[in-house]
Amino acid sequence: MKIDLTGRTAVITGGSRGLGEAMAKALAEAGAKIALVARDAQKLEGVREAIRKSGGTAEFFTGDVTREADVARVAGEVTQRLGTAQILINNAGINIRKNLVDYTLEEFQSVMDASLTSTFLMCRAFVPGMKGTGYGRVINMSSIMGHVSLPGRTAYSSAKTALLGLTRALALELAADAITVNCISPGPFATEMNTVVMNNPEANAQFLGALPVGRWGDAGEIGAMACYLCSEMAGFVTGTDLLIDGGWTAR
């Protein structure tokens, strides 16, 4: 069954590397026009060129998605260059791993803002364009840390759990407009976010020990799930969360 997203414009925050890059490439392969959003122009350009080399359509837009003014500017630029976006993937996020008492307020807020505030701002900017078109897709990147947790993850787990709530409420607000809103909750994937864990043999062994499949996730596996949620086949899937975690939360 082939997923065809031809004619759709997809905005992907955090599209410069990792899971965002993988989803961008998968959606481009399915025919969507891709708007990559992040802060590092050089990395964004690299992903744009890779997509173009494979025959896809992509543009990049630099901006900090935690800033209201940047989001408003990016929204205007995306519409001008790629048309109205009907797919929005709120994938940008950061993690600061330390115990609660060692967090500064700024650090705590930066983790919350990167995942949660950015999702609020991006949805507010892009959802109005989806209304009345008979199709819309919002995907928010939560995490297994929105379901379970580990020491040193108070800010990250707070942000990712809050995204599950935002997703449910927004799904209800938009259901009558045929706009679906869902989360993807990945387990450990081998991306830059996890190099600190992968480079620490003890932590790496601990993570692998908690993974029934015995390996880290491959970013391409997220791309397939995102394509499914964006497809016409997934129109009845809304307000929910798809875990892709190698069995981590099944224990």
Ligand SMILES: NC(=O)c1ccc[n+]([C@@H]2O[C@H](COP(=O)([O-])OP(=O)(O)OC[C@H]3O[C@@H](n4cnc5c(N)ncnc54)[C@H](OP(=O)(O)O)[C@@H]3O)[C@@H](O)[C@H]2O)c1
């Ligand atoms: N990897 C995993 O195992 C895993 C597991 C569960 C959930 N997740 C979630 O999945 C998402 C992607 O993870 P990843 O592993 O691909 O992370 P990553 O490799 O660290 O990439 C994060 C992306 O977010 C962008 N970003 C961060 N803050 C931003 C901001 N303020 N404005 C704009 N862009 C920003 C980064 O680009 P710039 O720095 O250039 O802005 C980068 O493109 C995150 O939300 C993460 O929490 C990941």
